[in-house]
Amino acid sequence: MNKPIIALDFPSEIEVFQFLNQFDEKLFVKVGMELFYQEGPDIVRKIKDLGHDIFLDLKLHDIPNTVKSAMKGLARLGVDLVNVHAAGGKNMMEAAIEGLEAGSADKRPMLIAVTQLTSTTEEQMQKEQKIPLSLLDSVLHYAQLTKDAGLDGVVCSVHEAKNIADVCGETFLRVTPGIRLPGGDAHDQKRIATPDYARINGSSYIVIGRAVTKAENPVEAYKKVCQLWEGI
Numbered sequence: 001m002n003k004p005i006i007a008l009d010f011p012s013e014i015e016v017f018q019f020l021n022q023f024d025e026k027l028f029v030k031v032g033m034e035l036f037y038q039e040g041p042d043i044v045r046k047i048k049d050l051g052h053d054i055f056l057d058l059k060l061h062d063i064p065n066t067v068k069s070a071m072k073g074l075a076r077l078g079v080d081l082v083n084v085h086a087a088g089g090k091n092m093m094e095a096a097i098e099g100l101e102a103g104s105a106d107k108r109p110m111l112i113a114v115t116q117l118t119s120t121t122e123e124q125m126q127k128e129q130k131i132p133l134s135l136l137d138s139v140l141h142y143a144q145l146t147k148d149a150g151l152d153g154v155v156c157s158v159h160e161a162k163n164i165a166d167v168c169g170e171t172f173l174r175v176t177p178g179i180r181l182p183g184g185d186a187h188d189q190k191r192i193a194t195p196d197y198a199r200i201n202g203s204s205y206i207v208i209g210r211a212v213t214k215a216e217n218p219v220e221a222y223k224k225v226c227q228l229w230e231g232i
């Protein structure tokens with residue numbers, strides 16, 4: 001079972017190391033925009049030096065040449081997983097792979113694409129993005145485009161994970177944020193699920209932030225997430 005990915009959505013490195021110091025095991029963590037834009041690439045190197053795996057969640061979305069160059073730099077940081085927005089298109093996603101390969105000394109980081117954010121509802125998508133599809137069909141369309149571009153998988157919600165596996169195959173990754181412990185506050189997320197439901201419904205990796213980082217006892221909350229995710 002893949003380790004849950006903990007979203008380190010903290011404002012600075014002080015809070016990050018206070019959080020990480022509570023754990024006596026190596027984690028799979030996510031560095032997102034909040035932390036990266038504040039602390040820069042050094043925070044990635046420091047967390048890596050502690051032996052943790054890193055998903056660098058910057059959701060690149062730009063013209064192919066810009067994404068290719070940016071990915072070359074991100075690959076040099078030695079991260080394990082990076083992402084783009086599938087809405088950037090097939091050429092952009094292919095360019096992202098080229099950039100990662102050019103910047104990697106050895107094996108390139110895994111690359112996945114965001115389909116529809118887990119904070120998006122079907123109604124919002126249809127009205128605001130003017131996509132005349134069901135949310136599931138839009139996610140499946142982006143998943144197929146992502147697979148055609150040669151990426152390793154997608155970011156989606158748990159609710160679409162099984163359908164994506166059926167269409168794109170079991171080895172195509174389904175990385176699912178929007179994870180909450182039973183009865184937990186959804187906050188700004190719309191398509192949420194518990195870790196045990198994620199396991200049953202075909203997630204490859206779960207991403208969980210506030211339910212662990214803001215818990216009174218983050219280590220206990222993480223253990224609970226692992227138990228539900230692993231079904232023990």
Ligand SMILES: O=c1ccn([C@@H]2O[C@H](COP(=O)(O)O)[C@@H](O)[C@H]2O)c(=O)[nH]1
Nearest residue numbers: 007032116117118177178207208209210
């Ligand atoms: O569709 C997406 C893509 C990325 N995220 C990120 O995951 C975490 C979720 O944090 P929670 O506190 O567990 O809600 C956060 O860093 C998002 O930027 C996502 O939620 N949905």
